[in-house]
Amino acid sequence: MVVCRCEEVSEAEVRRVIRMGYHSLEAVKRVLRTGMGHCQGRGCLRLIARLIQEETGIPASEQKLPRPRPPLKPLPLGLLRDYRDEE
Amino acid sequence: MKSSADVVVVGAGVIGAATGYYLAKNGLKVLVIERDFPCAGSTGRCIGGIRAQFSHDLTIRVMMESVRMFRGLSDELGEDVEWYSGGYLFLAFDEKRKQAFLDAIAIQKRYGLDVRFVSPDECEKIAPGLDPTGLIGGAHCPTDGQANPFKVTYGYLEGIKRLGGRLVVGCGVRHVNQLGDRVVSVTDAKGDEYACNMVLNAAGCWADEVGQMAGVKIPVTADRHESLVTEAVERVFDPMLVDYRSDGCYFVQHSGTGHFIGCYTPVPLVPGHNVDATDEFITEMPRRMVRLVPRLAGVKVLRQWAGSYEMSPDGNPICGGTPLRGFYVSGGMSGHGFMFGPALGKLMAEQMVDGRASIPLDEFYLSRSFGKAEAMK
Ligand SMILES: Cc1cc2nc3c(=O)[nH]c(=O)nc-3n(C[C@H](O)[C@H](O)[C@H](O)COP(=O)(O)OP(=O)(O)OC[C@H]3O[C@@H](n4cnc5c(N)ncnc54)[C@H](O)[C@@H]3O)c2cc1C
């Protein structure tokens, strides 16, 4: 099963990495890019938190979400530049 | 006493991971202790550029060795580290910068680096889409390149485990314990003590903090560098572009995925460890990128973030022993720690095991006088 569609990461890969000792959403994100795709993790972080809970016993509700990294929607370089020019 | 090791490595960024790996290859029992998780520090925020174009002799020699090692690293580690030899193109927009490049090239050529000063036309051929307005030429080295910092670091850490070493995450080193004039153990934040003969301080921008635990002052300070990544697009060009103007920037297209990734050095610098991203950067960086390569205007930005450069007083690494016997440091990478990883890892391991590295590191010693600054920071 694919858990992160944006970065095409499977459940088996996520479980393998958790078993290697990466026990938080941030740590797994650094290995597999889960949460770094177009949707910025909206599609996958909750699923991965559940897998971490299953593998380590750390409750999903107690897991820290990766720091949100703007922009929340992808925007073209040219548009961001124009925003600067108008300031 | 929790357990013992020949050497405790403090920090699982690229420097701790690589040095730990070569120490383990030298037959030492290695324990890596990481406060957060691997790549939690600067390594996980870096853009993956690798180059031998510097102005300092030792830096050039060490980086030529690192490039050689990067070429074979996927085989060495059994993990594709995404090395790609796309080159680096440094751009000159004024005579002074051109002269600085020519001076550096003269030194680089002494060591046999494949590098030359190219005309604006050639720059456009090397980086199609580059706007040559105001450009008077560039320094180009095709053997420079890029690799994936995460894969390199995890590859080294898995290698350490294969060689019988260990990685402990989630709890930092709190005390470095000494008996007489030498190191005997470290104690972590939970109070667990690990006996060892040697400690390597590879704590990145926290090197001074860890140094203080051993009573050793390490002159490393953090300053913030921001970064952004775009969506993946079809291949545009190969090299890392470096524009040193005060409102310049540097960026590269990731060879495998097609994302553009880049940063700039703020003027004035923003001192202190701080990973907040700013609105200024997310609008200013696009302006600088699109000015250099107008055809990128339609490419979308996915994400921005920030991290620390671990600066030494002269912009060169600080590697070697300290006044406390058994306590070593490898830090102050000044924004180039990823590319230094393989070579400095290997050389520091030699230094710690044999007392001397095959490329002598004296000019990087903590005891040097911090003089002339690196011209190609
Ligand atoms: C935006 C940006 C772009 C960059 N681009 C490049 C580039 O293109 N090429 C390049 O070569 N370099 C680049 N760099 C620089 C590079 O990232 C760093 O020089 C390098 O990662 C430093 O590695 P390190 O292992 O020394 O430190 P870090 O990766 O910071 O690792 C230090 C580790 O020590 C841990 N630690 C701290 N205190 C303790 C303690 N008490 N106990 C246990 N663990 C502890 C930390 O949690 C951390 O994981 C860039 C940096 C930034 C911020």
Ligand code: FES
């Ligand atoms: S589904 Fe994982 S980043 Fe979008």
